[in-house]
Amino acid sequence: MAVPVAFFAVFFAYPVTAIVARGLKADGTWRLGRIGDVLAQSDVRQVLWFTTWQALVSTALTLLVALPGAYVFARFAFPGKQLLRAVVTVPFVLPTVVVGTAFMALVGRGGLLDELWGVRLDTTVWAILLAHVFFNYAVVVRTVGGLWSQLDPRQEEAARMLGASRFAAWRTVTLPALAPAVAAAALMVFLFTFTSFGVVQILGGPTFSTLEVEIYRQTSEIFDLSTAAVLTMIQFVAVGAILALHAWTVRRRETALRLVDAGATARRPRGAGQWALLAGVVATVAVLLLLPLAVLVQRSFAGAGLGYYRALTREDGGVFLVPPVEAVGNSLRYAVAATAIAVLIGGLASVALTRRDAGRLVRGFDVLLMLPLGVSAVTVGFGFLIALDEPPLDLRASWILVPLAQALVGVPFVVRTMLPVLRAVDVRLREAAAVLGASPWRAWREVDLPLVRRALLIAAGFAFAVSLGEFGATVFIARPDNPTLPVAVARLLGRPGDLNYGQAMALSTILMIVCAVALLVLERLRTDRTGEF
Amino acid sequence: MGITKKVTVLAVGLGLVTLSACGSSGDDGGADGGGSKTVTLVSHNSWAASKDVIAAFEKQSGYKVEVLEDGDAGQAVNKAILTKDNPQGDVLFGVDNTLLSRALDNGLFQPYEAKDADLILDEFRVDGDRHRVTPVDTGDICVNYDKEWFSEHDLTPPKTFDDLVDPRYKDLLVVENASTSSPGLGFLLGTAAKYGDDGWADYWKKLKANGVKVVDGWEQAYNEEFSGSAGGKQAKADRPLVVSYASSPPAEVIYADPKPDTAPTGVAEGTCFRQVEYAGLLSNAKNPEGGKALLDFLISKPFQDDMPLNMFVYPVREAAQVPEEFEKFGPRAKDPETMDPARIADNRDQWVKSWTSLVLK
Numbered sequence: 001m002a003v004p005v006a007f008f009a010v011f012f013a014y015p016v017t018a019i020v021a022r023g024l025k026a027d028g029t030w031r032l033g034r035i036g037d038v039l040a041q042s043d044v045r046q047v048l049w050f051t052t053w054q055a056l057v058s059t060a061l062t063l064l065v066a067l068p069g070a071y072v073f074a075r076f077a078f079p080g081k082q083l084l085r086a087v088v089t090v091p092f093v094l095p096t097v098v099v100g101t102a103f104m105a106l107v108g109r110g111g112l113l114d115e116l117w118g119v120r121l122d123t124t125v126w127a128i129l130l131a132h133v134f135f136n137y138a139v140v141v142r143t144v145g146g147l148w149s150q151l152d153p154r155q156e157e158a159a160r161m162l163g164a165s166r167f168a169a170w171r172t173v174t175l176p177a178l179a180p181a182v183a184a185a186a187l188m189v190f191l192f193t194f195t196s197f198g199v200v201q202i203l204g205g206p207t208f209s210t211l212e213v214e215i216y217r218q219t220s221e222i223f224d225l226s227t228a229a230v231l232t233m234i235q236f237v238a239v240g241a242i243l244a245l246h247a248w249t250v251r252r253r254e255t256a257l258r259l260v261d262a263g264a265t266a267r268r269p270r271g272a273g274q275w276a277l278l279a280g281v282v283a284t285v286a287v288l289l290l291l292p293l294a295v296l297v298q299r300s301f302a303g304a305g306l307g308y309y310r311a312l313t314r315e316d317g318g319v320f321l322v323p324p325v326e327a328v329g330n331s332l333r334y335a336v337a338a339t340a341i342a343v344l345i346g347g348l349a350s351v352a353l354t355r356r357d358a359g360r361l362v363r364g365f366d367v368l369l370m371l372p373l374g375v376s377a378v379t380v381g382f383g384f385l386i387a388l389d390e391p392p393l394d395l396r397a398s399w400i401l402v403p404l405a406q407a408l409v410g411v412p413f414v415v416r417t418m419l420p421v422l423r424a425v426d427v428r429l430r431e432a433a434a435v436l437g438a439s440p441w442r443a444w445r446e447v448d449l450p451l452v453r454r455a456l457l458i459a460a461g462f463a464f465a466v467s468l469g470e471f472g473a474t475v476f477i478a479r480p481d482n483p484t485l486p487v488a489v490a491r492l493l494g495r496p497g498d499l500n501y502g503q504a505m506a507l508s509t510i511l512m513i514v515c516a517v518a519l520l521v522l523e524r525l526r527t528d529r530t531g532e533f
Numbered sequence: 534m535g536i537t538k539k540v541t542v543l544a545v546g547l548g549l550v551t552l553s554a555c556g557s558s559g560d561d562g563g564a565d566g567g568g569s570k571t572v573t574l575v576s577h578n579s580w581a582a583s584k585d586v587i588a589a590f591e592k593q594s595g596y597k598v599e600v601l602e603d604g605d606a607g608q609a610v611n612k613a614i615l616t617k618d619n620p621q622g623d624v625l626f627g628v629d630n631t632l633l634s635r636a637l638d639n640g641l642f643q644p645y646e647a648k649d650a651d652l653i654l655d656e657f658r659v660d661g662d663r664h665r666v667t668p669v670d671t672g673d674i675c676v677n678y679d680k681e682w683f684s685e686h687d688l689t690p691p692k693t694f695d696d697l698v699d700p701r702y703k704d705l706l707v708v709e710n711a712s713t714s715s716p717g718l719g720f721l722l723g724t725a726a727k728y729g730d731d732g733w734a735d736y737w738k739k740l741k742a743n744g745v746k747v748v749d750g751w752e753q754a755y756n757e758e759f760s761g762s763a764g765g766k767q768a769k770a771d772r773p774l775v776v777s778y779a780s781s782p783p784a785e786v787i788y789a790d791p792k793p794d795t796a797p798t799g800v801a802e803g804t805c806f807r808q809v810e811y812a813g814l815l816s817n818a819k820n821p822e823g824g825k826a827l828l829d830f831l832i833s834k835p836f837q838d839d840m841p842l843n844m845f846v847y848p849v850r851e852a853a854q855v856p857e858e859f860e861k862f863g864p865r866a867k868d869p870e871t872m873d874p875a876r877i878a879d880n881r882d883q884w885v886k887s888w889t890s891l892v893l894k
Contacts, residue, residue: 206748217713220608222712223614311790491578498785499789
């Protein structure tokens with residue numbers, strides 16, 4: 001417990017407080033009156049309103065589209081499932097500037113919809129909503145599906161044998177078990193869409209603005225730190241409230257579940273209905289997720305064959321001090337370090353949070369752990385800059401800063417993936433082990449670990465993928481001789497000319513493939529390690 | 534064994550955090566400490582220079598150059614102001630005339646007159662005898678047009694600000710948000726310079742009525758909306774006019790493979806606003822001597838000759854070489870709009886505010 005607390009105090013709470021204080025303090029006195037001033041502006045209220053409603057609609061839409069997917073991935077066995085599951089996670093980690101470019105090709109001018117039905121969505125809020133579904137589909141599939149696949153279908157079957165209808169059995173057995181995961185997923189999607197940055201900035205243009213975008217503008221462009229500080233606090237309070245509410249609902253529904261290996265629960269679809277469902281989900285994934293990705297790949301080859309890829313290895317492009325392809329290695333190294341930190345911190349925190357003697361304070365920490373997801377990268381970045389600038393914590397020029405910032409965003413994923421599963425472990429098993437003389441460590445190792453290994457791997461995969469794609473904080477601190485993939489892509493897009501644009505698309509394609517392979521390896525690893533899945 | 538592995542990973546992870554936390558601060562102390570042989574240049578992410586030119590400077594001066602890129606130009610300046618007391622480097626490069634006042638008013642720089650400063654062309658000098666900043670490069674923000682589109686539609690491309698409000702060019706122009714993008718701000722300042730305090734708002738009303746489209750950043754405007762750019766062609770973009778730079782057409786040629794004989798895009802010469810970028814020695818630089826040497830280097834002939842093709846800007850030094858591609862595909866505007874940094878300082882925020890409510894709301 002002490003380790004995660006210290007980690008968050010030093011690398012999150014302290015920097016963020018420092019930057020907020022910088023904005024709200026003048027000559028040593030707090031100017032809290034600014035809060036009222038800022039709230040009184042109609043622009044700010046409009047931003048708040050738009051932020052909230054688009055997040056609500058995006059979340060509903062994502063659940064609607066992705067829950068059937070979660071079911072299909074959890075319960076059906078079909079060829080190519082692992083690959084598909086890895087691929088649907090890729091959008092989540094791609095830099096938004098690239099996705100925005102690709103997405104426009106679908107819903108914008110001359111896009112697929114335009115050519116088929118003359119429908120263009122590029123100046124409407126629909127583009128934002130669809131992109132949010134595109135980005136967050138994996139959150140629902142992986143969070144809900146992960147648990148769903150481990151629920152024993154025989155429980156539902158037992159209920160049916162006892163006379164319950166299909167729906168009643170599902171409602172009384174599966175739904176309550178699943179609810180915390182659905183709530184967790186919905187919450188995450190809400191968080192991501194509430195704090196949406198890149199999507200809104202690119203697809204929304206200057207007319208639509210979320211709190212996060214506004215914080216960025218006020219901090220980075222207009223340099224009005226006091227307005228940014230107030231907005232950060234508003235976002236903080238809003239996110240904190242949502243998280244607290246969520247923690248409360250999850251605890252109320254907490255039940256010990258009988259978890260089984262995922263491999264035992266999935267089977268080939270039977271009957272026309274199930275096949276139709278599978279086909280429907282695959283079609284949705286193909287149109288909504290794969291098509292934009294395919295557009296990227298196509299553009300990376302367009303006109304030049306492999307030319308753009310070859311150009312990546314050249315040093316004389318002028319844009320970088322190193323051949324762009326080196327960004328791949330940098331990204332991987334950073335992501336490995338970030339994943340190690342995130343799994344360590346998040347794992348320790350999750351275990352501490354599931355202990356029975358965990359008091360109210362510890363539970364409150366659960367909420368705190370999620371806050372980095374709700375605080376803008378620019379706030380964290382500026383905070384790092386002014387807070388971590390003196391020995392013994394002068395990390396500003398250190399490479400570790402990048403993985404640290406990335407881990408900050410990775411930890412919540414680890415915790416959210418681990419907690420539902422850890423909490424669902426039957427306490428009596430652990431007690432039985434203790435009664436039989438096992439030390440707490442041994443009880444954890446023999447009882448908990450085998451049950452949570454899968455969740456741990458998924459968590460690590462997520463943390464890894466998130467680190468690979470993290471842009472907001474990284475772009476603040478990545479050094480020019482060590483650009484990460486997303487940073488390199490953004491720089492290439494920032495220059496005119498065929499070669500730069502093509503290289504950006506080629507690098508994006510590589511990022512996409514690296515992510516897909518990383519996720520695929522994790523899916524595989526799970527299989528090989530135990531031989532049971 | 535799975536367990537053992539995991540424990541190892543955890544242990545290594547922990548060790549890594551502790552180690553690097555200690556290790557890196559030690560390194561920094563060594564690198565930045567007094568009498569150091571490293572000089573750090575803080576810049577925005579458009580910084581680029583040829584390796585051999587940097588290497589020659591390192592060899593001749595004895596300093597090793599570290600470059601720290603800090604996001605876009607606005608971010609780099611803002612971050613430098615935030616870290617003023619304990620700066621990240623010795624020299625900041627990339628403050629332009631639109632942001633200069635913010636940097637100077639916040640006491641970001643200490644005076645230093647660079648060697649050869651007298652060889653900088655007069656028109657780029659600012660700050661009188663105080664020499665807190667040194668001009669390094671210059672460029673023009675101008676409307677670019679898609680040559681192919683205009684020849685296909687049998688229309689002459691616009692040449693001036695006035696042309697842009699002509700109904701013949703309705704719905705053709707895409708510009709950047711003046712509050713979030715530096716070419717966007719430059720274009721706004723260009724109209725303010727041209728039409729004055731009383732006229733620019735009227736001009737923008739006409740521009741709005743003529744269907745100008747505003748997007749947040751240069752990348753979106755240029756790569757997604759502008760039909761003449763490489764990205765725009767792939768994105769099936771449909772706006773043949775965009776606010777970009779006078780050096781964008783040469784870039785379209787240089788970064789093409791194979792290289793075309795003529796640039797696919799051109800510049801509307803009567804729509805240009807001149808941007809100048811400065812560098813300065815940071816107030817609390819840890820290696821001021823190295824910083825001074827670096828400033829000398831930035832306006833030395835080798836760097837000034839090398840710069841245009843790396844950063845797509847023009848040199849400020851007399852008799853520095855301008856690459857022939859620049860002359861051929863994107864000659865400098867003859868009579869660009871300019872504005873005194875003091876006037877920009879006084880009006881920038883108010884103009885951007887009025888512009889936002891006028892054009893975006």
